[in-house]
Amino acid sequence: MTPSDDNGVDKIATARIDPTAEPTSEQVPGLSGQKESEAFAAAAKRHELEILRQEMGKLGVLFGSATTAPTNIAGLVLIVVFLFVGVSFCLPSSPELNDARKWAYTLGTGALGYLFGAAKKKD
Secondary structure (H helix, E strand, C coil), rough: CCCCCCCCCCCCCCCCCCCCCCCCCCCCCCHHHHHHHHHHHHHHHHHHHHHHHHHHHHHHHHCCCCHHHHHHHHHHHHHHHHHHHHCCCCCCCCCHHHHHHHHHHHHHHHHHHHHHHHHHHHH
C-alpha cells in the first residue's frame, strides 16, 4: 500500500521501492528495432490484404478488384468470342449461325475497343 496524504493523493516520493520486483519488459535476444519495424510493416500489409479480400467478395476473387475488374471482364468476353467464332467455323453454315457470328463480332470489337481505350487512359 502506498502512503497517501489527507486528501487521498498518493505521495510517490515516499513510496518504497521493491528491489525484488520483475522488470516491466525483457529484451528478446536478436531482435533489433529494424526487425521489429519490418514485422509491423508485414503485419500491416497482411491486414490490408485481408480487408481487400473481404471487400472484393466472391465475384471480386474471380474478376479482381474494382480497378481491374472491367478490364478483366472485357478480356474474358474477348476470349469467349474468339472461342465461339473459332468453333462456329467448324459447324455447318446456317443463317442463324451467321447472325450469331455478327453478334460475336460486335461484342469482340466492343471489348477490344474498351481494352485499348482503357490502356490509353492509364498512360
